Amino acid sequence: MIREEGVIQKYDTQGRDMTATIENEPFMGKFDLLKTHGGNQDNSSYFNEPEEGATFVAVLTSKMLKDTAYGDSNKDGVISTKEMRSYVAHYGIDQATEDIKDAYGSRILSKYEYSVLVTGKDGKTESSNLVYGSYTLCQTGTADPNYEMIENTSSFAVTAGTKDKVTAHYYANNNLTDFFLKIVKKDADTGKTVTLNSASFKVTRIADYDGKAVNVPVVYTTANRTYDTFKTVSINDQTGEYEALGVYFDKDDDQGAASLPLTLQAGTYRIEEVDTPASFTSIAPQTVVLSAKLIAADPEFVDKDNVAGDTTHQTAPTPVVTYEVKNARAYGKLNIQKLIAEQTPDLDLTPKDLSGVEFELRATQDIINPDDGTVLTAKGELAKNIYGNEIGAFHVNADGSYTVDKLALGTYELKEVAVPDGLTINGTPYEFVIQQDTDDMAKVAYEYDQDIIDKPTVVEFSKVKATDSSELPGATLQLFGEGEQIAEWVSTDRPYVIKGLKAGASYTLRETITPKDENGEDLGYARASEVVFTVSEDGSIDQVSMVDKFVTLTKEDENGKEVPGALITVTDKDGNTVDNWTSTTKAHKIKNLEVGQTYTITETSAPDGYYYAASTTFTVKDDGIDQAEKLIDNVIHYQIAKVDDNGNYVKGVTLKLTDTTADTEVTLPNNGITTDEPFELDGKLIAGHKYLLEESEYVAGVYKATSVEF
Structure with missing residues (x-):
């Protein structure tokens, strides 16, 4: 166990203290x-x-x-x-x-x-x-x-x-009473000495030792020159080229420092910065009290009389007073506002919380640290603030706003890299430069505002007629995604618009109820097959159409003429009746059909004079085109005649034809009196009925025929 800092307490199996330090x-x-x-x-x-x-x-x-x-x-x-x-x-x-x-x-x-x-x-x-x-x-x-x-x-x-x-x-x-003054240039934000670029200062004594106001500029004079400005040594400025301008510069001084080459009397001094290093803000005159x-x-103690071992008097060494002039660094402030493109949908699923929107801010060129010239952010790297902390990857706030603060001056590119479901990524790279205004060196923050608009996913759903592709009202539609129902609506005379479906995801559109009229009567459209689609990721508007088609049936004779009066039934593959009707002179729209399914058409009652049509099957095609089916009834062709043993027609015999099924007499041509031609009974007999043909009156000399049933 740890007993105290630096001491580990340990005991052996007999409990003896074996503590080690x-x-x-x-x-x-x-x-x-x-x-x-x-x-x-x-x-x-x-x-x-x-x-x-x-x-x-x-x-x-x-x-x-x-x-x-x-x-x-x-x-x-x-x-x-x-x-x-x-x-x-x-x-x-x-x-x-x-x-x-x-x-x-x-x-x-x-x-x-x-x-x-x-x-x-x-x-x-x-x-x-x-x-x-x-x-x-x-x-x-x-x-x-x-x-x-x-x-x-x-x-x-x-x-x-x-x-x-x-x-x-x-x-x-x-x-x-006397001092050396050493001015050191410091970064107020990082505390580091500024060594990349030089700063220049003028120094003025504004009060003496007793506090009496004076105004005496500090000037250093040599045999050849006079200096009233003192410049720090820096990486980018290590020469004495400024001497001609009255600027004192000691290249052997410490980096970032300007040591005044003369002693100053006790008192109060004003230090005025007249040349500020790049990327730093100007600073108000500073006051230092010596x-x-x-x-x-x-640096050392010196005997006043240079006598070794003499401790009675000491020469007062001239102390060096170091004064740090701290400048705030200029920086950028990127204000982002995330917006969603305007769209008026029937159903809005776009996220209200935008905190899922993610951006990356990267340098497009090396960002140099103005303190010492090192690379603060390399080209292509995520942005860093003036303290060197990475701040280039971030999510916006719930309201879409975000501020990247204390951003080092430089050139950057902002890109959106992720969005929540319902939005599409804005792929536009936004480039901008944050640079210092050299005409306003007092300015600290350089703000850059950027609105970024994201397009939501937009899908327009149309229920249309196969006939003319116009909008078809009255159909009940459902939308499913990942096995869950997302929406249900009844189609109208315009597309139904949903905003905010997941980009790149697949959805299924289903028709649950085919269109009906204002009285709730089925209009005869076949139920369309499911439509599967994928939402675009580029922000374009998707248009999804579901086509409803008619399947019509006409009852015709062999000459293509409409045959009314037939009773027709349509059944599905399981034998269930989906529609039945009596034919008219117009085509019938078969109800309750579904695209892709196979059905059977059966004539359960034929019109008088027609044979029953054979049952037939058809499949509702998934082609978005109205489909026409036909059921052909053949006319019943029948002839009746009276003939002798040689097959010759016998005239003058009266025949009677009775429909024994209906117990009615069938009217025969020429009132039933035979001629030298047979009676034509086309279309007068009924399929499935029984008939009795007999002679009611016969001709002398001709045997009476036996009655005939058929």
């Missing part, structure tokens, strides 16, 4: 400090006495920032002298030598995260070993109550060296 020695470094108090001034030189017994404390800054109770109490991200002294006093740091813990035993500070320094007779002191990191240093005590304490803090970093090696020097004094009481970095 694992120590990884961190990288460490030290710093030293010289403390003096004010002495006498002699023209431009002044001397200070070393101060013994001055107490200073250095603490790892991050630890104090996290402690908002006793450290960064105002939560402004900066440790003031008051806050640090409160932190030191609360935890008793100035009296500690080991790890500092709270009342519960939890560690507050490691002994390598703070150092207490007390100056000796020579005013010098050296810190204990400190782990790498950023520290805050302030004075917490003095041995002589007549000496003022320094009321400012100093921030520094332990960044190099090894254990027990001094890596930095600091100087503390109560009465400094205080007479401070702790500052010092």
Whole structure:
């Protein structure tokens, strides 16, 4: 088990403590400090006495920032002298030598995260070993109550060296009058030093040590030139070509820095940026106070009289005050609004929540980091913000809006890559450039608005007549997708429009009820077969037509003449009657048919004078064309005559023909009296009936014939 940080507690099988401590020695470094108090001034030189017994404390800054109770109490991200002294006093740091813990035993500070320094007779002191990191240093005590304490803090970093090696020097004094000023250009957003392009500054003293207003430009004069502008060294600007314009440029200075080559007296100075690096916004003049009481970095300590071992007086080293000028970076803000093309449908299935719409924003050329010239976003990569975080893939909000903020300046392409069901992808690549307006360097955000319209899927459903392709009202239709019913409607005299079906998906259109008239009577259309279709993915309007056709039947004789009076029945493959009617002189539209099915037509009663037609089958073709069927009835042809044994016609005999089925007498030509020709009875007999032919009167000398039944 872990007992505390760095200690693993372990027991053997007999319960004996076998705890082992694992120590990884961190990288460490030290710093030293010289403390003096004010002495006498002699023209431009002044001397200070070393101060013994001055107490200073250095603490790892991050630890104090996290402690908002006793450290960064105002939560402004900066440790003031008051806050640090409160932190030191609360935890008793100035009296500690080991790890500092709270009342519960939890560690507050490691002994390598703070150092207490007390100056000796020579005013010098050296810190204990400190782990790498950023520290805050302030004075917490003095041995002589007549000496003022320094009321400012100093921030520094332990960044190099090894254990027990001094890596930095600091100087503390109560009465400094001269300073070196080093201006460092910083990115306010990333905190990095701007080294790609140079910045230029003018410096003016606007108040003296006592606060009295003055207006004295800082000018550096050599034997040949006068400089009133100071330029930082950068990757793209490492030459002295600006000297002729009065711009001081030290190519040996640190990248991103402009160190003024002359000392400045204590007072208040205005730093005015006159040339801002590309991609950064201009900044208002800054004010820096060079205080007479401070702790500052010092490259070395020098004996005032160069006598080795002399600690009675120290030459006051001229401290370097570093002032960071922080500029916000110009950036782009891409405002996207996703819209759906207007369409007035009968049924709208388009999504109301557009958060399923996804975009990709990619650089069309390398995007350069203006801090140091590195490639922030390579050509073709997803876009990044000014902090280097990838922001190029995103979904819009439910209302279709989205803002890509803090976008690094450059050239981009925006493409839609995914949409929710019901919409089609807008394949248009939207290219745009976000660039800085050099005439308005104060502008921070460059906004680019882009409306992107998506076409919904649109399908127009038409129920049409096979006869003339006009819209056919009155049919009940259903739409199915993935086995589920999506919609049902009754056709009208215009197409039915559905918006928002899934692009690329297949659907089935079914007719459940064929058209009927206003009284609910079937109009005789055959029920159409299912229509399967796929919704287009390119945003074009799909048109789906379902054709209803007629199948008509005409009852004709062998001469093509309509034969009324026949009783006709149509049955399906299972023998079920789907329609029956009595023929007229017009074609009949067969009802209750379905495309693709086979049916049987049967004449159940033939008109008088006609034979029964033979039953016939037909299949309703799936061709969208009206279909005509025929049923032919043949006329019953019959002759009656009276003949002798030689086959000669016998005239004058009266014949009588009786329909024994109907018990009626059939009217014969010439009142039934035979002639030298047979009686023609075409169309006068009824199929299926029985008849009796007999002689009612006969001619003398001719035998009376026996009655004939047929």
